[in-house]
Structure formats: C-alpha cells, structure tokens
Amino acid sequence: MKRPQLVPATRLAVIAVLGVGPALAQDQILEGSFALPNVQPAVSGEMVVSETGPLSRHIELSYSDIHTGERVTQYEVELTQELHLLATDAGLSHLVHEHVKAAGDDGRFTTELHFPEPGRYHIYTDAAPSGLGQQVLRFELQVGENGNLDTQADTLLGSPPVDVKDGPIVSSDQGYRVTLSAPDLEAGKEGMITLAVEKDGQPASDLEPYLGVAAHAVFVRAQDLAYVHAHAMTDGPNGNGHHAETVEYHEHAHSHHPASNEPVEHEMPSGAEEANVEGDEAGMGAEGTMDHDEHAMHGAAEAVGSVSSTMAIHVTPPAAGAYALWVEFVGGGDVITVPFALEIP
Structure with missing residues (x-):
C-alpha cells in the first residue's frame, strides 16, 4: 500500500502554450542567481511569477546570454526535456520536480507549479542553452505567509x-x-x-x-x-x-x-x-x-x-x-x- 503523499492530488502541471495563462494576480519579477558550484556562469535569468491559488503559481522563465545580453531561444534536449525544475523549501524537507519539454519560439518557458505547504522555496531551473553548456539558476520565492530562508x-x-x-x-x-x-x-x-x-x-x-x-x-x-x-x-x-x-x-x-x-x-x-x-x-x-x-x-x-x-x-x-x-x-x-x-x- 502506498504511503499518502503530502499533496495527494497535486502534480506539477505544465502549460506549454506561451502567452496563454490563467487570470493572474500581481506579478513578481525574480532575478536568478547562478547555482552550479565550480562552473562559470554564461546566462542570467528572469522569472515572472503570478499567484493562481494559495499554493499554486504560474511561472514564465527566460534565460539571457550574459555576454551578448540577448535572450536565449535555443536549448539542447537533456533526457527528453529542455528545462528541469527543482523546488525545495528552506529546511530542505520537501522536494518538487517538474519538466518543461520545450521553450516557445521566443525562448520563454511557462509552467504552473503547486507547492506542498506555505513557506520560502528555492526554485532551481536547469537547462542547456545551445552552445553554452549546462546552466542552473536559483530563484527565491515566498509562498503564503509562513516560512523564512533560514536552512538548519x-x-x-x-x-x-x-x-x-x-x-x-x-x-x-x-x-x-x-x-x-x-x-x-x-x-x-x-x-x-x-x-x-x-x-x-x-x-x-x-x-x-x-x-x-x-x-x-x-x-x-x-x-x-x-x-x-x-x-x-x-x-x-x-x-x-x-x-x-x-x-x-x-x-x-x-x-x-x-x-x-x-x-x-x-x-x-x-x-x-x-x-x-x-x-x-x-x-x-x-x-x-x-x-x-x-x-x-x-x-x-x-x-x-x-x-x-x-x-x-x-x-x-x-x-x-x-x-x-x-x-x-x-x-x-x-x-x-x-x-x-x-x-x-
């Protein structure tokens, strides 16, 4: 018998059509920090986050080449997907993973994320922009009123x-x-x-x-x-x-x-x-x-x-x-x- 999950009916659903999203609350614009140890960053990133429910967020993500300032529009496929996401809370107690199969024509990824409980989350976005190698950024997001960024x-x-x-x-x-x-x-x-x-x-x-x-x-x-x-x-x-x-x-x-x-x-x-x-x-x-x-x-x-x-x-x-x-x-x-x-x- 399977052990009950924290979010029994919640699964990260991906919205793959760019420019189409739910009715959104006020957007947050987050800047990513480079997250790969011992690797030189080649991109910067911006994440636009909109609240769609108490524990759900609509996300649009884009990478930019830090040398040219141009948005990245082409990505390598890694294990069947162009983007992989990891979200974990401040205490590293929960893990949420999702994929986005492909970016849109303008290089933006969109997804709907569901979180197990309120708190502060570290969201890692992992992709391989064509010609730039593996690049991972971390974004900090508050979901609800509880939680902080301290990790014990x-x-x-x-x-x-x-x-x-x-x-x-x-x-x-x-x-x-x-x-x-x-x-x-x-x-x-x-x-x-x-x-x-x-x-x-x-x-x-x-x-x-x-x-x-x-x-x-x-x-x-x-x-x-x-x-x-x-x-x-x-x-x-x-x-x-x-x-x-x-x-x-x-x-x-x-x-x-x-x-x-x-x-x-x-x-x-x-x-x-x-x-x-x-x-x-x-x-x-x-x-x-x-x-x-x-x-x-x-x-x-x-x-x-x-x-x-x-x-x-x-x-x-x-x-x-x-x-x-x-x-x-x-x-x-x-x-x-x-x-x-x-x-x-």
Missing part, C-alpha cells in the same frame, strides 16, 4: 544528517527500502555511493529505466544551497558499462515528504557496474507535456525488472557539510523518491 543543517528532511562514514544508511518511500553506503565519499573528490533497493524484504525485481537511466540522485547542500545531480549505474540487464556524469540536472514531476533515515549494520551487495548517461537522450518531438507516468516511462522500452536492484553513483561533492539527497527511480511503474540526510566530510 540539523533538521534536513526532518532528521539529523548521518555521517556517510557511519553508514550504511537506510531510507524508504512507497514500500521500497534503499540501503546507501559511501564510506569513502568526501568533498572535492569523485567518490562512489552504492545503493541496494528492496521491496517486501527482497531485492526489488520490478525496476525499470527512468528517462533512460537506472536512477537519479539530487543533492542540495544545506550551508550554501549548492546543487549537484548524478545518475546511477547498474549491474542489471540495462547496465551498459558506461560512466555516469556528475551534472547539475533534474527530472520528474513529484512531491515528496520526509521518510526514515538511519544507519544500519550490514554490508551492501556488490557488483555495481556502469550504465551510460552521458550526452543528450532522445528528444520528445512536438511541444507539450506528459503526465507523471508518461514521464517515468518515456525512453524505458525495457521490460519490468530490466534494472538491477544494486546500483552505484559516482559524484564529486563540492564541499563538506550537510546534504539533502533524493534518489529517484521507477518501481512498479511509479516514480519513487527516497530521501536521505547526509553529512559528507
């Missing part, structure tokens, strides 16, 4: 971060239990995180590729909101022996609330090998959007069980500190998001 490292995802050297660490979502081990992970160096996914006490046998890869891992550092996204590798039939990029880049429509996050005293299964996630994936075709299940399954022609229950993630944490981590994969036809609160030395 001792309350990530509702629990204290666990030092990765004290693992393995276990967390769960929707009946799936994930064991994480990363005893050698440290800031500034590429390291490996290994994962084992279980369902009903057994290795999960109903996993499928999610947007063409085995799993995704989204990291947000509490101290400075640095943001890293990496892709999992697997030793199952879908494992192709290729390297997983450490890129700041996101996908899926999902709202998530905290779950368990505790160290355990057993070893991880071995045998994780690499699966290819480098470069662009196949595009989506005409403008528009897909619903949550279509997002999950697009590009996943392999049968149920084609992804192994043991995975590995190569990642380089930009700095030591407390991180919220969300591991995303497809299990039983649904996108599963398993949260961890980690301390990385």
Whole structure:
C-alpha cells in the first residue's frame, strides 16, 4: 500500500502554450542567481511569477546570454526535456520536480507549479542553452505567509544528517527500502555511493529505466544551497558499462515528504557496474507535456525488472557539510523518491 503523499492530488502541471495563462494576480519579477558550484556562469535569468491559488503559481522563465545580453531561444534536449525544475523549501524537507519539454519560439518557458505547504522555496531551473553548456539558476520565492530562508543543517528532511562514514544508511518511500553506503565519499573528490533497493524484504525485481537511466540522485547542500545531480549505474540487464556524469540536472514531476533515515549494520551487495548517461537522450518531438507516468516511462522500452536492484553513483561533492539527497527511480511503474540526510566530510 502506498504511503499518502503530502499533496495527494497535486502534480506539477505544465502549460506549454506561451502567452496563454490563467487570470493572474500581481506579478513578481525574480532575478536568478547562478547555482552550479565550480562552473562559470554564461546566462542570467528572469522569472515572472503570478499567484493562481494559495499554493499554486504560474511561472514564465527566460534565460539571457550574459555576454551578448540577448535572450536565449535555443536549448539542447537533456533526457527528453529542455528545462528541469527543482523546488525545495528552506529546511530542505520537501522536494518538487517538474519538466518543461520545450521553450516557445521566443525562448520563454511557462509552467504552473503547486507547492506542498506555505513557506520560502528555492526554485532551481536547469537547462542547456545551445552552445553554452549546462546552466542552473536559483530563484527565491515566498509562498503564503509562513516560512523564512533560514536552512538548519540539523533538521534536513526532518532528521539529523548521518555521517556517510557511519553508514550504511537506510531510507524508504512507497514500500521500497534503499540501503546507501559511501564510506569513502568526501568533498572535492569523485567518490562512489552504492545503493541496494528492496521491496517486501527482497531485492526489488520490478525496476525499470527512468528517462533512460537506472536512477537519479539530487543533492542540495544545506550551508550554501549548492546543487549537484548524478545518475546511477547498474549491474542489471540495462547496465551498459558506461560512466555516469556528475551534472547539475533534474527530472520528474513529484512531491515528496520526509521518510526514515538511519544507519544500519550490514554490508551492501556488490557488483555495481556502469550504465551510460552521458550526452543528450532522445528528444520528445512536438511541444507539450506528459503526465507523471508518461514521464517515468518515456525512453524505458525495457521490460519490468530490466534494472538491477544494486546500483552505484559516482559524484564529486563540492564541499563538506550537510546534504539533502533524493534518489529517484521507477518501481512498479511509479516514480519513487527516497530521501536521505547526509553529512559528507
């Protein structure tokens, strides 16, 4: 039985037709700050936000080339989408993800976002303007009256971060239990995180590729909101022996609330090998959007069980500190998001 979600009937809906929107309240115009650690910015960004409900906002986003001042109108397709959005609250307690498949002819993206509760939100917009590489901006948005921008490292995802050297660490979502081990992970160096996914006490046998890869891992550092996204590798039939990029880049429509996050005293299964996630994936075709299940399954022609229950993630944490981590994969036809609160030395 699936655990109730914070926003049971709420899913991020995308409005793909530019210039058409709901009756809007007074607009807010937000300027983005560059959010990729150790990367030189090539764009600036502006987000126009209009209230459409107590917890919903209509958003228009545009990027501009900082060297020419011209609006960006062409984007590369990354894992089937041109824009990926991540929204998380000040305490890094909730995660909301969405995609916009394509920008309009004038380079603007439009979307309707729904938030799980009032508060201050960090909204990351992740795209690859043609010729400029991966670019991620962060926008700060107040939703409702409550909340502030203070992020407390001792309350990530509702629990204290666990030092990765004290693992393995276990967390769960929707009946799936994930064991994480990363005893050698440290800031500034590429390291490996290994994962084992279980369902009903057994290795999960109903996993499928999610947007063409085995799993995704989204990291947000509490101290400075640095943001890293990496892709999992697997030793199952879908494992192709290729390297997983450490890129700041996101996908899926999902709202998530905290779950368990505790160290355990057993070893991880071995045998994780690499699966290819480098470069662009196949595009989506005409403008528009897909619903949550279509997002999950697009590009996943392999049968149920084609992804192994043991995975590995190569990642380089930009700095030591407390991180919220969300591991995303497809299990039983649904996108599963398993949260961890980690301390990385």
